[in-house]
Amino acid sequence: MKMIEMMLQTHPRADTAQTAERAAVIDALAVCAQACGICADACLGDSLHLDALRPCIQASLDCADACGTTARLLNRPVGMWNAPLHVAQLHACAVACQLCADACDAWADEHSHCRICAEVCAHCKEQCELLLVELASAETQNSEEAAFSS
Amino acid sequence: MKMIEMMLQTHPRADTAQTAERAAVIDALAVCAQACGICADACLGDSLHLDALRPCIQASLDCADACGTTARLLNRPVGMWNAPLHVAQLHACAVACQLCADACDAWADEHSHCRICAEVCAHCKEQCELLLVELASAETQNSEEAAFSS
Amino acid sequence: MKMIEMMLQTHPRADTAQTAERAAVIDALAVCAQACGICADACLGDSLHLDALRPCIQASLDCADACGTTARLLNRPVGMWNAPLHVAQLHACAVACQLCADACDAWADEHSHCRICAEVCAHCKEQCELLLVELASAETQNSEEAAFSS
Amino acid sequence: MKMIEMMLQTHPRADTAQTAERAAVIDALAVCAQACGICADACLGDSLHLDALRPCIQASLDCADACGTTARLLNRPVGMWNAPLHVAQLHACAVACQLCADACDAWADEHSHCRICAEVCAHCKEQCELLLVELASAETQNSEEAAFSS
Numbered sequence: 001m002k003m004i005e006m007m008l009q010t011h012p013r014a015d016t017a018q019t020a021e022r023a024a025v026i027d028a029l030a031v032c033a034q035a036c037g038i039c040a041d042a043c044l045g046d047s048l049h050l051d052a053l054r055p056c057i058q059a060s061l062d063c064a065d066a067c068g069t070t071a072r073l074l075n076r077p078v079g080m081w082n083a084p085l086h087v088a089q090l091h092a093c094a095v096a097c098q099l100c101a102d103a104c105d106a107w108a109d110e111h112s113h114c115r116i117c118a119e120v121c122a123h124c125k126e127q128c129e130l131l132l133v134e135l136a137s138a139e140t141q142n143s144e145e146a147a148f149s150s
Numbered sequence: 151m152k153m154i155e156m157m158l159q160t161h162p163r164a165d166t167a168q169t170a171e172r173a174a175v176i177d178a179l180a181v182c183a184q185a186c187g188i189c190a191d192a193c194l195g196d197s198l199h200l201d202a203l204r205p206c207i208q209a210s211l212d213c214a215d216a217c218g219t220t221a222r223l224l225n226r227p228v229g230m231w232n233a234p235l236h237v238a239q240l241h242a243c244a245v246a247c248q249l250c251a252d253a254c255d256a257w258a259d260e261h262s263h264c265r266i267c268a269e270v271c272a273h274c275k276e277q278c279e280l281l282l283v284e285l286a287s288a289e290t291q292n293s294e295e296a297a298f299s300s
Numbered sequence: 301m302k303m304i305e306m307m308l309q310t311h312p313r314a315d316t317a318q319t320a321e322r323a324a325v326i327d328a329l330a331v332c333a334q335a336c337g338i339c340a341d342a343c344l345g346d347s348l349h350l351d352a353l354r355p356c357i358q359a360s361l362d363c364a365d366a367c368g369t370t371a372r373l374l375n376r377p378v379g380m381w382n383a384p385l386h387v388a389q390l391h392a393c394a395v396a397c398q399l400c401a402d403a404c405d406a407w408a409d410e411h412s413h414c415r416i417c418a419e420v421c422a423h424c425k426e427q428c429e430l431l432l433v434e435l436a437s438a439e440t441q442n443s444e445e446a447a448f449s450s
Numbered sequence: 451m452k453m454i455e456m457m458l459q460t461h462p463r464a465d466t467a468q469t470a471e472r473a474a475v476i477d478a479l480a481v482c483a484q485a486c487g488i489c490a491d492a493c494l495g496d497s498l499h500l501d502a503l504r505p506c507i508q509a510s511l512d513c514a515d516a517c518g519t520t521a522r523l524l525n526r527p528v529g530m531w532n533a534p535l536h537v538a539q540l541h542a543c544a545v546a547c548q549l550c551a552d553a554c555d556a557w558a559d560e561h562s563h564c565r566i567c568a569e570v571c572a573h574c575k576e577q578c579e580l581l582l583v584e585l586a587s588a589e590t591q592n593s594e595e596a597a598f599s600s
Binding site for chain 4 (some may be wrong): 040
């Protein structure tokens with residue numbers, strides 16, 4: 001989604017120094033939301049193991065919801081005032097991705113869609129955590145600047 | 151939404167001892183999602199103060215998204231394995247509700263919809279935090295039981 | 301959700317003559333989205349009939365999505381320019397409600413949550429169709445006024 | 451999103467003859483949902499033309515919602531029983547894309563994000579309509595087969 005990066009670059013309030021990183025997270029979230037949606041339905045289509053697949057289906061539905069909403073929030077570039085929300089939602093999303101990656105990974109040998117979904121979730125979790133680190137360091141920097149200027 | 155409570159009572163995996171509390175949270179989230187959606191659009195319709203209303207609009211859109219997804223997750227009753235996700239998402243939602251309550255409260259005198267939305271958000275945040283307390287105490291209890299049984 | 305009606309009444313662009321009707325549809329949609337989400341998960345928790353319940357689960361997930369989005373669109377009161385979208389989305393939502401009502405009704409004797417969900421979906425479909433009739437009559441009136449004034 | 455195609459190919463109920471086409475639509479919808487979300491927020495950040503941009507913001511929010519839900523539905527591959535819902539939702543989504551493409555196109559010279567968003571919406575509408583044609587021809591084929599076999 002090169003398009004996302006291009007759009008963020010022309011957003012009047014986006015920090016252009018970080019558009020590539022930000023676009024990568026939104027891209028990972030959008031892909032993960034679709035992967036989890038497909039995986040949940042594909043698992044529901046496996047009549048042989050349906051009973052055992054229920055935690056996997058639930059984790060995928062949860063993760064699709066968490067990723068979808070996290071992407072929507074990140075589409076509105078973070079400012080200082082809403083940074084705590086972005087941090088909290090990214091954290092929730094990383095938890096959802098980890099739970100779904102674990103649940104799908106257990107079925108990686110049986111289902112190609114579970115194997116792919118586990119990989120997509122692991123990548124998405126990584127992207128969320130990279131952005132969390134970046135937001136934390138931005139906050140520290142802002143606090144220090146505030147301390148100096150006061 | 152008495153209906154939500156009735157449905158949770160017949161859910162095979164829901165803890166029937168807590169259906170009233172759980173239903174109250176889902177109800178608050180569903181109402182808050184609609185309130186924030188209406189408030190964002192109503193603010194967008196105020197041509198006189200539009201420039202100053204932008205943080206209020208953004209906070210309302212964020213809060214509508216956070217509440218909508220938190221409700222979706224809570225519709226799938228929490229088990230031990232997904233409790234960390236419910237905790238993290240409820241926390242993110244409480245942050246979103248607080249930000250929106252603050253942003254809308256600043257316009258309570260100008261806009262009835264902002265005044266109502268601020269109240270709805272404050273109530274929803276309260277409900278999220280009540281459930282967080284409950285989940286934390288359930289976790290402590292489970293840890294203690296695990297410690298005793300080991 | 302008396303609150304929705306109160307908010308719509310203070311919305312600068314909402315047609316105050318229709319706020320009660322509009323609020324009733326948004327309310328029905330928000331309730332139906334939660335009911336379908338709970339029903340899908342409750343069906344997933346029935347290990348005895350899981351295989352046969354799959355169409356019911358899929359219909360509930362679809363209906364939850366359709367209702368949620370239709371509510372979001374209706375939270376932004378319709379004007380002439382976006383009326384065709386509201387009409388098309390309400391129509392899609394009515395189809396989703398009918399499919400889910402049928403799928404859940406088939407399980408009404410087994411599951412209380414399916415019986416309730418079928419009723420909620422039937423009511424929501426009815427509300428969508430009432431609004432569709434109203435939008436169609438508004439369009440006719442506007443066309444006639446345009447014809448007279450031209 | 452090559453990943454979406456790979457996952458659909460391993461979905462037990464997906465028609466493997468059409469996975470590339472189906473994946474292309476889901477991809478277009480996921481990209482369009484993000485583009486519209488970013489464009490709405492970027493327009494909200496333009497203090498110079500904010501008043502005139504309101505229809506553009508509203509159309510983008512509507513389109514983001516419609517595309518997001520249509521993708522979610524398509525992630526659950528269509529069968530005969532839910533084909534009418536997919537048809538109706540794809541139609542609603544095509545309407546949303548057209549409205550947003552028109553609204554953003556009017557700002558293409560002022561805002562790069564509006565220009566890109568208009569292109570993304572036009573492409574997404576095209577993809578929805580291609581799938582609608584395909585679903586209509588599948589339905590005709592099924593009706594003819596039913597007529598022959600009866």
